[in-house]
Amino acid sequence: MDKIITLKNISYQYHDTDDRPALKNVSLSIEDGEWIAIIGHNGSGKSTLAKTINGLVAPSQGEVTVGGLILSEENIWNIREMVGMVFQNPDNQFVGSTVQDDVAFGLENQGVPRADMIERVKSAITRVKMQDFMEKEPARLSGGQKQRVAIAGVVALRPQIIILDEATSMLDPQGRQEVLATVKEIKEKANLTVISITHDIDEAANANRILVMKNGELVQEGTPEEIFSYGDQLVEMGLDLPFAEKLKSDLRDRGIAVPADYLTEEGMVEWLWTLLSKK
Amino acid sequence: MMDKLIFGRYIPGDSWIHKLDPRAKLLGTVIFIGIIFLANNWLTYLLLLAFALTAIRLSTIKLSFFINGVKPLIWLILFTVVLQVLFTGGSTVYFDWGPIIVSQEGLLNGVFIFCRFVLIIFMSTLLTLTTMPLSLTDAIEYLLRPLKVVKVPVYEIALMLSIALRFVPTLMDETEKIMNAQRARGVDFGEGNIFQQMKSIVPILIPLFVSSFNRAEELATAMEARGYKGGEGRTKYRKLDWVSRDTIAMLGYAALTVGLVVLRK
Numbered sequence: 001m002d003k004i005i006t007l008k009n010i011s012y013q014y015h016d017t018d019d020r021p022a023l024k025n026v027s028l029s030i031e032d033g034e035w036i037a038i039i040g041h042n043g044s045g046k047s048t049l050a051k052t053i054n055g056l057v058a059p060s061q062g063e064v065t066v067g068g069l070i071l072s073e074e075n076i077w078n079i080r081e082m083v084g085m086v087f088q089n090p091d092n093q094f095v096g097s098t099v100q101d102d103v104a105f106g107l108e109n110q111g112v113p114r115a116d117m118i119e120r121v122k123s124a125i126t127r128v129k130m131q132d133f134m135e136k137e138p139a140r141l142s143g144g145q146k147q148r149v150a151i152a153g154v155v156a157l158r159p160q161i162i163i164l165d166e167a168t169s170m171l172d173p174q175g176r177q178e179v180l181a182t183v184k185e186i187k188e189k190a191n192l193t194v195i196s197i198t199h200d201i202d203e204a205a206n207a208n209r210i211l212v213m214k215n216g217e218l219v220q221e222g223t224p225e226e227i228f229s230y231g232d233q234l235v236e237m238g239l240d241l242p243f244a245e246k247l248k249s250d251l252r253d254r255g256i257a258v259p260a261d262y263l264t265e266e267g268m269v270e271w272l273w274t275l276l277s278k279k
Numbered sequence: 280m281m282d283k284l285i286f287g288r289y290i291p292g293d294s295w296i297h298k299l300d301p302r303a304k305l306l307g308t309v310i311f312i313g314i315i316f317l318a319n320n321w322l323t324y325l326l327l328l329a330f331a332l333t334a335i336r337l338s339t340i341k342l343s344f345f346i347n348g349v350k351p352l353i354w355l356i357l358f359t360v361v362l363q364v365l366f367t368g369g370s371t372v373y374f375d376w377g378p379i380i381v382s383q384e385g386l387l388n389g390v391f392i393f394c395r396f397v398l399i400i401f402m403s404t405l406l407t408l409t410t411m412p413l414s415l416t417d418a419i420e421y422l423l424r425p426l427k428v429v430k431v432p433v434y435e436i437a438l439m440l441s442i443a444l445r446f447v448p449t450l451m452d453e454t455e456k457i458m459n460a461q462r463a464r465g466v467d468f469g470e471g472n473i474f475q476q477m478k479s480i481v482p483i484l485i486p487l488f489v490s491s492f493n494r495a496e497e498l499a500t501a502m503e504a505r506g507y508k509g510g511e512g513r514t515k516y517r518k519l520d521w522v523s524r525d526t527i528a529m530l531g532y533a534a535l536t537v538g539l540v541v542l543r544k
Contacts (some may be wrong), residue, residue, distance in 0.1 A: 056500060077506060085504040092494045093501035097413040097445045104516035109506035111514050121516065139448035153505065 003065075004160060004193050005030040010052055010062035012045075012216075022048045023059065024216040032160075035187065035194040037204040037224075040213030041238040046197045049213065050163050053195070054083040067160060081110065084154030086167040090146035094138045099130060099149050102138070106157045124156035125149075127189075128182050144175025148182055155186055162187075164196040168203055176200065201228075201239055212237045229261050244268040290408050295524070296338040297409045301418035303525035308406045310532050312399055317539040324394050326538050330531075331401045338409050348404035349397055356396045364389040416440040417517055434510030442498070450491065457486050 005028075012023040022045045030036055038046045051057040052064055055076040064071040066079045087093045096102030100121055107117045125131050128148040138146055147167055154162055164183065168176040180203055187194050196203055204210055210227040212220035220227065220237065228234065231245055244265050248258045259271060291297075296304070311331075318324050335345060349356070369384030406415075420437035427433050458468065461482050468479050 054504060056504060077508065080504065080506050083504075085501075087497065087501055087504075089494075089497055091449050092497035094445070095442065095498065095502055095505075097441055101413070101516060105502075105507075106505040108513045108516055109508065111512045114514055114516065114518065117514065117516055137448070138445065139452075157506070 002032045003029045004032040004034075004067055005053060005195075006063075006065040007049075007052065008063040008065075010049070010059045010064065012048060012052065012057060012059045012061075020215065021060075022216050023052070026062075026216070026218050028211065028218060028221075030193060030195065033191050033193055034209065035207045036196070037207035037210045038195065038197045038213060039199065039204055039210060039227075039238050044213040044238060045216040046213045047165055048216075050085075050165050050195060050197055053161070053163065054080050054085060056085075081157065082159050083161045083163060084157055084159035085163045085165060086147065086150045086154060088166040088169055090143045090150065090170060091138065093150050094146055097137060098134070099125065099136050099138075099141070099152075100134045102149055103153045103156050106153050110157065120156045120158075124152040127155055127186060128152040142175060143171045144178040147171065147175065147179045151179070151182055151186065155190070158190075159192070161193045161195065164194065164198070164203075166197050166199070168198065168200055176202070180206065199238060201234075204239060225261075288407060289411050290340055290344070292339060292409065294337060294339045294409070296334060296405065298524065299409075299528055300519055300521050300525040301410050301414035302421055302519060302521065303528050304406050304410055305415065305418045305422065307528055307532055308402050310536070311402045314532075314536050314539055315395055315398060317536070317543055318395070319391070319543050322542045323539050324391060324398075326535070326542060327398055328394070330535050331398055331405075334405055335401065338405060340405075340408055344408060345401050345404050349400050352396070352400060356393060359396070360389040360393050363392050412444045413441060413517075414519075416444065417519055421519060432510065434513070438510075446494070449494075450487065453490060454483060454487060457483050 007026055007028050010023050010026045011021055013021040024045075026045075026049060038049065040046045048057055052059050053066060055064075055071050067082050069075050069079055071079055094102050095105045103121045103124055104117055107120060112120070122131075122134075125134060128151050130145065130148055130152060133141065133145065133149075138149075141149070150167070151162075162183070168179050171179065183194060183196075184206065186192065194207075196207065198204055205224050205228075207224060210220075210222060210224055211218055212227065214237070227237075228245065230237070232249060234245070244267070247268065251258050311327075315327060318327055335342060364381060364385045365379050367382060367385030367388050368380050369382030371383035372380055373383070373386075374381040410418075416437050419440065420433055423431065423433045423436070461479075462468070466479055466482060469476060470479075
């Protein structure tokens with residue numbers, strides 16, 4: 001598979017006077033069609049890392065390559081066309097006055113002819129199942145719906161990469177489900193590369209690979225199974241423990257021998273009922 | 280309480296007036312406010328009133344909405360009218376006491392000024408009740424276009440207007456939340472004398488101010504991520520269509536102007 005994103009020795013500092021850089025010598029590569037989750041505590045540099053990919057943050061050192069282009073002043077807008085980004089606060093990224101105006105915003109920026117635009121806006125909105133809300137104002141939408149509109153805004157631009165910068169963190173569980181389901185479906189259909197920055201275990205579980213950031217450095221990397229098997233350390237890494245893991249550690253506290261490797265919720269059920277029937 | 284403050288107060292509908300191009304409506308309202316100063320006798324005011332009432336009728340919006348529009352300004356209007364009545368001299372004087380003179384001309388002028396205010400409020404209320412704020416910004420952008428020649432950033436002004444309008448409900452919600460948070464900490468809004476009341480606004484304004492700046496920054500980042508690089512080279516999703524209906528409305532205004540010129544003294 002082709003590498004779609006390569007970061008080479010990226011360092012970044014918000015202010016010259018900061019003694020601790022936001023990013024310290026980070027290198028990574030992401031393959032076309034991968035789903036990557038980046039986890040880590042607040043201030044670990046994960047959002048900054050995501051922002052270097054589309055040039056919202058210019059690294060003080062290192063090289064960013066996206067889709068074969070080395071990020072520079074000249075091609076920054078080409079790269080932004082390839083990378084769609086959904087941010088944390090649903091309200092603060094809603095530019096248009098209605099759903100369709102907001103989805104059209106990015107297309108307007110690219111100077112897409114109006115006839116094309118109408119069609120692309122409509123199909124993007126249908127993709128995220130918001131077609132009944134075309135004329136609605138943001139004030140009348142739920143957080144999850146607003147985030148789906150933001151995704152539609154990204155989808156309409158037909159990017160190759162979509163970055164979710166804690167896009168589900170301000171949503172209720174239902175909104176979170178809605179958004180994740182939407183991203184999953186779109187990723188499959190359009191063969192997108194997804195980078196999600198998250199604290200949410202379910203969101204991270206969707207990934208092919210999880211990267212763990214700490215103090216501006218990349219400290220761990222692995223499949224969800226590998227990372228989740230760290231158990232109690234997951235909280236230190238900036239994730240909430242999955243339900244099955246919480247149960248496991250409670251059982252361990254009561255003196256019950258539990259398997260050391262990571263269990264999905266189904267695996268947990270399987271293990272539980274076989275445990276009892278064996279006796 | 281907050282709902283009343285939302286300006287625009289657009290009432291969705293499907294009437295002839297609703298369907299008019301926002302440019303026609305905006306231009307029409309401006310023309311109306313201009314030509315109202317042509318009126319200087321009963322006949323001309325009657326003509327304007329008939330015109331306004333016909334327009335209101337066509338909008339199928341209840342007259343009470345328009346009368347409500349006058350209410351917040353009624354003291355200002357009455358004050359102006361009273362000044363006009365008390366200090367206008369004339370040939371037929373009813374009452375004369377030092378600088379205060381009540382004359383026939385003054386009374387008549389007072390009534391005319393009252394009519395003028397009410398008519399202007401009626402027509403501008405008609406504009407805001409039947410036009411989405413968003414369409415209105417589109418119209419403003421279009422009508423300001425000639426100013427591009429003198430380097431006025433018309434496009435940016437329109438975008439600013441539409442973003443401002445879009446954030447009105449968001450900031451209202453936020454104000455409500457902050458007020459509740461302050462109430463929970465024992466702040467009493469609307470209590471005490473005027474200074475105490477003003478002081479209690481400060482703990483609302485400061486967090487609101489701070490969060491608005493945060494919002495602005497995040498919005499700017501989001502806009503940049505979505506490829507916004509200024510008005511150059513952008514296409515437009517919204518399109519305004521000028522149809523025969525709009526030309527008819529403009530002709531209506533032309534006829535009104537001619538009527539006023541003919542009927543005025």
